[in-house]
Amino acid sequence: MDSEDPQERPEEITSIINGLERYNPEAVGNLEEYLRHQCEHRYTDSNANRTLLKLYQLNPDRVKDEVITNILVKALTCFPSPQFSLAMHLIPPSILAPNSRAELPEAIAKLRELSNQLQGSQYARFWATLDSDDLYADLTTDIEGFEELIRIRIATLISHAYREIEMSILEQWLGMDDADAMKFVTETAGWKVENGIVKIPRNPENEAKKSEVREDVNVDMFSRVVRRAWEETA
Amino acid sequence: MSGLRNGSAPMRSIEDDSDVEEEALVADYKEQVQYEDGEDLDQVNSMTMAQQTDDIQSRLVAAAQPLDFSAPLEVKFQSYDAYCNLFHFILNSEGPVDLEPPSHYWAWDVIDEFIYQFNSFSSYRLRIARQARENEEERQILRENPNTWGCYSVLNVLYSLIQRSQILEQLNAMKRNEDPAAVAGPYGSKTLYKMLGYFSIIGLLRVHCLLGDFSLALKTLDDMELNKKAMFARVMAAHFTTYYYVGFSYMMMHRYADAIRMFSHILVYVSRTKNFQKNAQYDSITKKNDQMYALIAICVAFHPTRLDDTIHTALREKYGDQLLKLQRGGPESLPIFEELFKVACPKFISPTPPDFDNPEANVDPVDHHLSVFMDEVKTNMFSPTVKSYLRLYTTMDLKKLAGFLEVQPEALRSYLLVNKQRTKQLRWTDNGLLDGEWVNVSDLDYAMQGDLIHISEAKVGRKLVDWYLRNLSRTYN
Numbered sequence: 001m002d003s004e005d006p007q008e009r010p011e012e013i014t015s016i017i018n019g020l021e022r023y024n025p026e027a028v029g030n031l032e033e034y035l036r037h038q039c040e041h042r043y044t045d046s047n048a049n050r051t052l053l054k055l056y057q058l059n060p061d062r063v064k065d066e067v068i069t070n071i072l073v074k075a076l077t078c079f080p081s082p083q084f085s086l087a088m089h090l091i092p093p094s095i096l097a098p099n100s101r102a103e104l105p106e107a108i109a110k111l112r113e114l115s116n117q118l119q120g121s122q123y124a125r126f127w128a129t130l131d132s133d134d135l136y137a138d139l140t141t142d143i144e145g146f147e148e149l150i151r152i153r154i155a156t157l158i159s160h161a162y163r164e165i166e167m168s169i170l171e172q173w174l175g176m177d178d179a180d181a182m183k184f185v186t187e188t189a190g191w192k193v194e195n196g197i198v199k200i201p202r203n204p205e206n207e208a209k210k211s212e213v214r215e216d217v218n219v220d221m222f223s224r225v226v227r228r229a230w231e232e233t234a
Numbered sequence: 235m236s237g238l239r240n241g242s243a244p245m246r247s248i249e250d251d252s253d254v255e256e257e258a259l260v261a262d263y264k265e266q267v268q269y270e271d272g273e274d275l276d277q278v279n280s281m282t283m284a285q286q287t288d289d290i291q292s293r294l295v296a297a298a299q300p301l302d303f304s305a306p307l308e309v310k311f312q313s314y315d316a317y318c319n320l321f322h323f324i325l326n327s328e329g330p331v332d333l334e335p336p337s338h339y340w341a342w343d344v345i346d347e348f349i350y351q352f353n354s355f356s357s358y359r360l361r362i363a364r365q366a367r368e369n370e371e372e373r374q375i376l377r378e379n380p381n382t383w384g385c386y387s388v389l390n391v392l393y394s395l396i397q398r399s400q401i402l403e404q405l406n407a408m409k410r411n412e413d414p415a416a417v418a419g420p421y422g423s424k425t426l427y428k429m430l431g432y433f434s435i436i437g438l439l440r441v442h443c444l445l446g447d448f449s450l451a452l453k454t455l456d457d458m459e460l461n462k463k464a465m466f467a468r469v470m471a472a473h474f475t476t477y478y479y480v481g482f483s484y485m486m487m488h489r490y491a492d493a494i495r496m497f498s499h500i501l502v503y504v505s506r507t508k509n510f511q512k513n514a515q516y517d518s519i520t521k522k523n524d525q526m527y528a529l530i531a532i533c534v535a536f537h538p539t540r541l542d543d544t545i546h547t548a549l550r551e552k553y554g555d556q557l558l559k560l561q562r563g564g565p566e567s568l569p570i571f572e573e574l575f576k577v578a579c580p581k582f583i584s585p586t587p588p589d590f591d592n593p594e595a596n597v598d599p600v601d602h603h604l605s606v607f608m609d610e611v612k613t614n615m616f617s618p619t620v621k622s623y624l625r626l627y628t629t630m631d632l633k634k635l636a637g638f639l640e641v642q643p644e645a646l647r648s649y650l651l652v653n654k655q656r657t658k659q660l661r662w663t664d665n666g667l668l669d670g671e672w673v674n675v676s677d678l679d680y681a682m683q684g685d686l687i688h689i690s691e692a693k694v695g696r697k698l699v700d701w702y703l704r705n706l707s708r709t710y711n
Contacts, residue, residue: 093597121651
């Protein structure tokens with residue numbers, strides 16, 4: 001899944017991103033509509049969303065709070081890529097200052113905490129935080145399949161690091177209980193479970209193969225020495 | 235283009251064919267000869283062509299002159315107007331203007347100074363806005379002129395110079411080994427336009443970076459080839475600036491291997507050529523030089539790697555203590571990361587005028603970008619410790635290791651996952667700067683089987699060629 005330049009991106013959005021249209025405040029409408037489509041159809045176009053944030057940055061009167069938070073929630077689903085940070089860098093710091101707009105700074109601070117937990121692979125704590133406040137449900141409500149997208153990312157990353165993992169740990173990391181967790185592990189991820197141990201198929205990432213790096217030596221590296229020897233004898 | 239003009243940008247479109255540039259010339263001339271009130275302008279209008287050319291030549295030279303840092307606000311406004319008039323004249327005259335740049339470095343100096351003034355004006359404006367009840371007069375002037383040195387006007391100038399000169403088309407033709415002159419058009423075939431257009435690309439890289447848009451900054455250089463044959467390499471300051479901003483943008487995108495490659499390249503180049511560069515140009519880059527060493531220290535802490543010997547030695551001289559603490563990681567390293575970042579980052583700016591009515595609401599953009607960056611630092615701060623232990627074993631029990639580290643097993647599981655994820659990095663191979671391949675950038679790899687950690691370390695064979703060559707040349711001398 002390419003969250004930087006996805007295949008789903010329509011022609012008109014491509015021309016906004018790559019041309020001077022990206023500075024036209026009127027392009028905001030198209031980009032917001034496109035974000036809505038992303039939210040409904042489970043894909044992310046971080047490049048286009050940054051273009052939208054950039055327009056907000058340049059035209060603060062156009063800012064819509066819920067669009068900013070939706071972009072950030074979308075970026076959350078792309079961890080551990082730096083998409084969330086890149087979006088944060090484009091949010092004007094004046095928006096983040098407390099008191100300027102009562103709710104937005106708090107919402108962004110909350111999402112940032114979630115992002116730090118996902119980046120820090122503290123998955124159990126992530127689900128606990130998500131459950132701790134109704135605000136999170138409000139913030140993620142527009143994003144179709146938010147929890148499942150996160151679970152799939154977590155499962156993918158686990159498969160890169162683990163060959164076997166205890167089901168009880170996995171349940172906490174996926175934020176699911178018995179039957180739901182079993183269904184996700186066996187059906188969505190397609191892994192086998194034996195005596196409470198989840199077996200993860202081998203892949204290039206979880207092999208940790210030994211390797212040796214040798215120095216590449218070629219003639220060019222010696223060309224100066226050879227030339228020098230030649231010139232001095234000549 | 236329509237969007238660019240929204241911020242009441244100073245430039246007018248070519249269609250409303252007016253005499254603005256002539257008026258500007260007249261105004262300038264009038265100022266110079268200090269007309270008494272009431273005298274009519276006929277005399278001025280009869281100014282000869284030769285005089286006009288002299289005048290524009292002196293304006294070209296003036297545009298490349300550094301503005302005194304402590305210049306009063308009035309002078310900063312005048313300087314902005316002077317740039318607007320000059321660029322308007324260059325871009326919107328009927329057809330290309332027939333001018334030769336005063337010197338080889340001129341085009342770079344103009345763009346450099348233009349952006350420098352934009353940058354320092356924005357920082358100054360923010361500083362004034364944050365000091366309530368002081369400088370009331372300046373606050374008032376700044377509040378009333380929100381578009382002076384505005385972001386849209388600066389971007390407009392740079393994009394217009396790039397478009398007019400067809401420089402992107404020319405660079406692409408060069409890439410394909412075709413003659414750039416064939417696609418240069420009436421403007422781009424003139425040195426003045428070509429060089430202004432070219433350095434405007436680097437100017438854009440810089441402005442995007444200053445605004446915190448790091449991926450767009452790198453994207454801007456898509457058509458430019460970064461190598462010693464590139465046009466910018468002939469102007470030392472341009473060469474240097476390009477690598478600083480590209481390296482910095484990579485760092486902010488968490489692509490530390492690529493950032494180190496950029497910083498190393500230019501620092502090695504500088505250290506090899508510094509004996510030939512004993513001039514003003516070289517002096518101006520010593521500060522940036524030290525900044526890049528600080529950035530290399532940060533990147534190496536994230537991504538330990540073997541550096542070029544000269545860089546390694548200089549780094550230990552300049553930032554030895556700090557580097558040691560960064561590499562050790564943990565909470566004690568955080569203040570050092572902050573310190574080095576603040577010393578070495580560009581002077582970030584906010585794209586819109588500050589809020590003069592709420593001084594507290596104006597956060598310094600440097601603090602904002604630093605705080606976002608520190609999130610990433612905190613995420614990774616235990617990786618050095620974890621790695622140093624893993625190196626000692628081929629298999630290890632997780633609970634036992636957690637005991638050594640005095641942390642909960644659950645915390646260690648997180649550290650291991652974080653470190654494993656960060657060893658996979660996008661690394662540039664060819665094509666655009668944003669492209670790359672996902673590679674394992676660490677010599678240490680591991681996988682978990684329940685609580686059992688299997689560790690493998692890539693053995694790096696001794697590198698002999700460099701050693702052999704160095705000793706060989708020593709015996710020659």
